[in-house]
Structures are given as C-alpha cells and as structure tokens.
Amino acid sequence: MNNSDDTISINLVRLWRTFSHARKKQFIALILLMVLCSFSEILVIGSVVPFLALIANPNSNFMGSIAASALHVISATNIQDIRIVASIFFALSVLLAAIFRTILAWATTYFSFDLGADLGQRIYRAILNQPYSLHINRSSSKVIDSITNQVNGIVYGTTLPLLHLLSATFLGLFIFGALILVDPTITLISFIGFCVIYLCAALLTKNSLKRNSLFCAYESHRVLQSLQEGMGGIREIIIDGTQNIHAATHSEIDLNLRRAQASTLFISLAPRYPVEAMAIIVMIGVALTLSLGNSNAGELIPKLAAMALGAQRLLPLLQQTFSSWSSLQGAQHSVAEALDLLDLPSEASRLQSIGNISFKRSINIERLAFRYAIDQPLVLKNINLEIIKGSRVGLIGVTGSGKSTFLDLIMGLLEPTSGVINIDGEEKINLSNSRQWQRHIAHVPQNIFLLDRSIAENIAMSDSGSQIDYIRLNRVIRQASLEDYINSLPDKFDTCVGERGIRLSGGQRQRIGIARALYKGADLIILDEATSALDSETERAVIAELDRIDNDVTILMVSHRPETLKSCNFIYEIKNGCLKEVKQI
Numbered sequence: 398m399n400n401s402d403d404t405i406s407i408n409l410v411r412l413w414r415t416f417s418h419a420r421k422k423q424f425i426a427l428i429l430l431m432v433l434c435s436f437s438e439i440l441v442i443g444s445v446v447p448f449l450a451l452i453a454n455p456n457s458n459f460m461g462s463i464a465a466s467a468l469h470v471i472s473a474t475n476i477q478d479i480r481i482v483a484s485i486f487f488a489l490s491v492l493l494a495a496i497f498r499t500i501l502a503w504a505t506t507y508f509s510f511d512l513g514a515d516l517g518q519r520i521y522r523a524i525l526n527q528p529y530s531l532h533i534n535r536s537s538s539k540v541i542d543s544i545t546n547q548v549n550g551i552v553y554g555t556t557l558p559l560l561h562l563l564s565a566t567f568l569g570l571f572i573f574g575a576l577i578l579v580d581p582t583i584t585l586i587s588f589i590g591f592c593v594i595y596l597c598a599a600l601l602t603k604n605s606l607k608r609n610s611l612f613c614a615y616e617s618h619r620v621l622q623s624l625q626e627g628m629g630g631i632r633e634i635i636i637d638g639t640q641n642i643h644a645a646t647h648s649e650i651d652l653n654l655r656r657a658q659a660s661t662l663f664i665s666l667a668p669r670y671p672v673e674a675m676a677i678i679v680m681i682g683v684a685l686t687l688s689l690g691n692s693n694a695g696e697l698i699p700k701l702a703a704m705a706l707g708a709q710r711l712l713p714l715l716q717q718t719f720s721s722w723s724s725l726q727g728a729q730h731s732v733a734e735a736l737d738l739l740d741l742p743s744e745a746s747r748l749q750s751i752g753n754i755s756f757k758r759s760i761n762i763e764r765l766a767f768r769y770a771i772d773q774p775l776v777l778k779n780i781n782l783e784i785i786k787g788s789r790v791g792l793i794g795v796t797g798s799g800k801s802t803f804l805d806l807i808m809g810l811l812e813p814t815s816g817v818i819n820i821d822g823e824e825k826i827n828l829s830n831s832r833q834w835q836r837h838i839a840h841v842p843q844n845i846f847l848l849d850r851s852i853a854e855n856i857a858m859s860d861s862g863s864q865i866d867y868i869r870l871n872r873v874i875r876q877a878s879l880e881d882y883i884n885s886l887p888d889k890f891d892t893c894v895g896e897r898g899i900r901l902s903g904g905q906r907q908r909i910g911i912a913r914a915l916y917k918g919a920d921l922i923i924l925d926e927a928t929s930a931l932d933s934e935t936e937r938a939v940i941a942e943l944d945r946i947d948n949d950v951t952i953l954m955v956s957h958r959p960e961t962l963k964s965c966n967f968i969y970e971i972k973n974g975c976l977k978e979v980k981q982i
C-alpha cells in the first residue's frame with residue numbers, strides 16, 4: 398500500500414525538478430495566495446457570529462471590545478448604524494474571500510495548464526532529439542500518447558489535484574481553527590467523524606485506484622494505436638471490408654479505458670454523500686443539544702449559523718482533498734511514464750562534443766559490421782569502401798540484403814557495431830557528431846515524408862521558418878520534372894498536398910522528394926529507390942538532371958533497376974552482408 402504513496406512522492410519530487418526557475422517562483426506565489434485566501438475565509442467565519450449577534454441583539458456579548466471600539470471610531474452608536482456597519486463588514490469579508498478564491502482558481506488553473514504546455518513541448522523535443530536507433534524500436538502511438546494523454550495526466554492527475562489539495566489543506570486548517578474558537582467540542586467531534594469516513598474511503602479504494610492507474614496508462618496507448626492502425630490502413634480496410642472488426646477492437650479497448658476512468662472518478666466523488674448526510678445529522682444533534690441546554694435564541698442562532706457556515710465551507714474542502722488524493726493515485730503510472738521521457742538525454746548534451754565536419758575528399762568505410770540487436774545476426778560484415786567526393790555510386794542487392802541499413806550507417810543514423818566511417822580519412826562519424834555530418838546530406842527514401850502543406854513548403858522544407866528561395870525552387874522543380882504537373886494545378890506550387898501527400902501519385906511524391914533534396918543544396922545525395930514509382934521516361938529525365946548537377950555533389954543511389962544505375966561510376970552489390978564491386982549489371 399505504501400508503494401503508491403512512494404510513487405506519488407517520487408513523482409512529485411521529479412516533477413519539481415522539471416520546473417524552470419520562473420515556474421518555481423510561480424508555485425511559491427501560489428502557496429502565498431493560498432495563505433491569503435485562507436485568512437479571508439477566517440474573516441468570513443469570524444465575522445458571522447458577531448454579525449448575526451448584532452442583528453439579533455446589538456448589545457450582545459458577541460460584540461467584543463475591539464468591534465465596539467471600531468464602531469465607536471466611526472461614530473456608529475445607535476442600533477441601526479451598528480447593524481448597517483456590521484452588515485457592510487460581513488458583506489465585504491464575504492466579497493473579499495470570493496475575490497481571493499476566484500484569483501486562486503484562475504492562478505491554479507493557468508499554472509497547471511501552462512506547465513502542461515511546457516512539459517508537452519519538452520517531451521516532444523526530447524523524443525525528436527533521440528538517436529534513430531531508439532526511434533525504430535519505439536511505437537509512434539506510444540509517443541503520441543505520451544505527449545497528449547500522459548501530459549494531461551500530469552495536468553489533471555498531478556498538478557491540479559496537488560494545488561487543490563494544498564489549497565484545501567490550508568483553507569481547511571484555517572476554517573477548522575475558526576470553528577474551534579466557536580465551539581471546540583462539536584468541531585472536534587464532527588471533524589474527526591468526517592476524517593474517519595474519508596480515511597476509510599481512502600483505505601478501501603486505494604488498491605482499485607492503483608489498478609485503474611496502471612490500466613489507464615496501458616489502455617490509452619492501445620486506443621491510440623488502434624486508431625492509428627485503422628486510419629493508416631484505411632485503403633485495405635475498405636477493400637477487405639474489415640471496418641466492423643476494426644471498430645469492434647477499438648470499442649472494446651475504448652470501453653475498458655473509459656470504465657477505468659469512470660471508476661477513478663466515481664471513487665473520488667462517492668464519499669461526499671455519506672459525509673454530507675453525517676454533517677446534517679451532526680447539525681441536528683448540535684441544534685438539539687444547544688437548545689436543550691440553553692433556550693436563549695439570540696446566542697444559539699449565531700453559534701448554529703457559524704457552525705453551518707463552517708461546515709458548508711469545510712465539507713467541500715474535505716471532499717476536494719479526497720478527490721485530489723484519488724486523482725493523484727489514479728494518474729501516477731501515466732505521470733511516471735511521462736517523467737521518464739523528460740529524463741531522456743537532450744540535444745544539448747548530444748551536441749556538446751561537436752566540432753565542424755568538412756567533406757572535401759572522400760567517405761572511408763573500414764571493417765564495418767552491423768547488427769540491430771545483440772541477439773540478432775550481423776546484417777553487414779566487414780565492409781570496406783571509399784566513396785570519392787563527386788562520384789556517382791550505385792548500390793544493388795536482393796531485398797533484405799541490408800542496403801537501407803548501410804545507407805542509415807553512412808548517414809550517421811545508426812552506429813556501427815564494429816568498424817568506422819571516416820570523412821576525409823579524419824573525422825569518425827558517431828552519434829555525437831552525426832548532426833554536423835547530416836547537414837551535408839539530402840536523403841530521398843522510397844516513401845517520401847510529406848507535410849499537409851503546399852508543394853512549395855514541402856520542397857523548401859530545409860528553409861522552414863525563413864523565406865523560400867523561389868529562384869532555387871523553380872530550378873529544382875524543373876530538375877525533378879515537376880514543371881508540367883505543377884503548371885497544370887490552379888494554385889501551382891501553392892497547392893496543398895493533403896495528409897501524407899494523399900492527393901499526389903506515388904511518382905509525384907517521389908519527384909517532390911528529389912526536388913527537396915536538390916533544394917537543400919547538400920553535397921551528398923542519397924537516393925534509396927527514390928525513382929521506383931516513376932515511369933521509365935520520367936525516370937530517365939530525372940536521372941539526366943541529376944547527372945547535370947554540380948560535379949562536387951556525391952550521389953549514392955540504391956535501385957533494383959539496372960537502367961537507373963547506368964550513369965554511376967561505380968556499382969556495388971551487398972550480398973550475404975558483404976560488399977563487392979559489380980562491373981556489369
């Protein structure tokens with residue numbers, strides 16, 4: 398049972414460490430605001446007894462000497478004046494408390510959501526900056542789940558409940574103190590009674606909340622995964638007529654998730670009703686006891702009213718404390734997972750050891766071997782190759798022979814299991830300097846990554862955020878044989894390509910990819926079956942344009958078609974993990 402409390406405290410400490418200096422200051426300001434708010438509440442409860450006493454009887458004992466001298470100072474001596482002043486004072490104290498509570502609610506909410514925005518942004522940045530080798534083992538639905546649901550878990554399941562819990566504790570203690578002054582015995586008995594109910598509820602529900610927390614963290618990822626799979630494979634789903642199967646899988650997971658969420662929410666709300674019933678019973682008991690022992694209504698009514706007002710203020714706070722605690726319990730697994738992502742090493746630490754990499758002569762690959770995991774066979778074994786700057790190199794091999802893996806290694810996306818890749822025989826490429834090396838490279842894969850934006854923005858992606866160079870854009874559009882197609886569109890290169898380029902044919906997407914590589918102005922262009930979707934004539938035109946580009950640009954090309962590689966200076970084949978030159982294909 399202590400484990401989940403430990404998890405909460407560990408998560409809170411971890412969360413605090415993620416706060417920026419400004420956020421820490423804001424948090425401390427919030428605590429001060431809570432204290433102010435609590436004082437204003439005391440003022441309300443403290444003034445209700447004298448107020449009602451004065452209304453009932455202006456000469457009442459409840460009007461202490463301080464109040465009497467205050468009234469004297471403002472020359473309120475007759476009964477009417479005293480009543481008016483007391484009413485105004487009481488109304489002002491109620492108003493002040495309401496103002497403080499509104500400000501506190503505003504500050505708490507904005508603080509929590511701003512923090513959520515901070516964390517979401519930092520988690521996404523941390524994930525984007527992870528080495529490629531980690532990305533290939535991570536599911537994208539898990540990442541989306543972390544940035545949306547798990548960050549929401551931090552906002553709704555930790556920050557907001559924690560702040561509500563703190564403010565409820567402060568206010569509760571102050572109100573409790575004020576009620577003790579009004580009637581210590583009744584206050585203590587009823588307070589202990591309420592707390593016992595909430596403690597029993599906490600003990601009874603703790604395990605369920607823990608289970609729900611685990612369940613929600615797991616199922617929210619599965620819901621996203623099922624949606625992504627459904628949307629990603631919509632063409633096949635329609636053709637196979639498997640809509641019902643996918644909808645049923647999704648609805649089962651979704652129902653499980655929502656049931657767990659409902660259970661957590663219900664647990665957080667449930668104790669309210671028995672506690673409220675008990676409060677009314679206590680009030681009846683108090684009224685009865687006081688009226689049996691003391692028949693003076695002038696003193697009895699203000700006391701009862703103060704107790705009723707205190708209970709009306711205190712009970713929601715106790716309920717808030719409990720529901721905040723149960724929200725905290727219910728979200729801890731998601732929160733722990735989100736915080737784990739914040740602990741990932743950041744780009745800054747990766748870039749610390751970077752120097753400038755220049756590429757003037759060659760890429761030298763020596764005794765290169767690679768396997769994806771320790772328990773998997775070597776995909777590449779003892780590869781030696783020199784790629785001279787400005788050469789056109791073709792790469793062939795049967796499917797699954799390791800061509801894309803080899804390109805990923807050259808691009809510094811993967812690190813060799815053994816052996817080295819040197820630039821100009823000097824700079825060894827590794828994860829800490831790969832970012833510098835990648836600035837030299839433009840990569841055109843078979844499946845082009847496209848944003849749901851205009852053709853121009855998709856081509857000039859390396860310039861995002863700054864102005865597009867339209868002269869260069871027009872040149873690369875022509876080189877990639879896209880001119881006729883773009884001119885046929887009403888909005889020309891401002892035409893939106895749709896999600897993942899859905900409004901384009903495979904060949905058009907590939908040509909946008911090639912245009913993007915040319916626009917980047919890289920000195921190493923890597924084409925991984927980048928022309929496979931083009932008809933022979935368009936492919937020939939694109940390859941001829943590639944041949945014409947600067948002699949300083951090195952082109953590394955993978956293709957299954959001999960025709961595509963005709964213009965290469967060297968062609969190599971990967972077979973059984975080894976590389977050998979092919980003179981004729």
Ligand SMILES: Nc1ncnc2c1ncn2[C@@H]1O[C@H](COP(=O)(O)OP(=O)(O)OP(=O)(O)O)[C@@H](O)[C@H]1O
Pocket residue numbers: 533769776794795796797798799800801802803
């Ligand atoms: N992320 C991965 N984890 C484990 N093994 C992988 C991973 N990616 C690829 N492989 C394996 O590595 C081998 C080489 O794959 P690779 O994609 O490099 O081949 P390829 O020659 O480019 O194939 P194709 O011509 O079909 O694109 C294959 O056996 C493949 O199953």
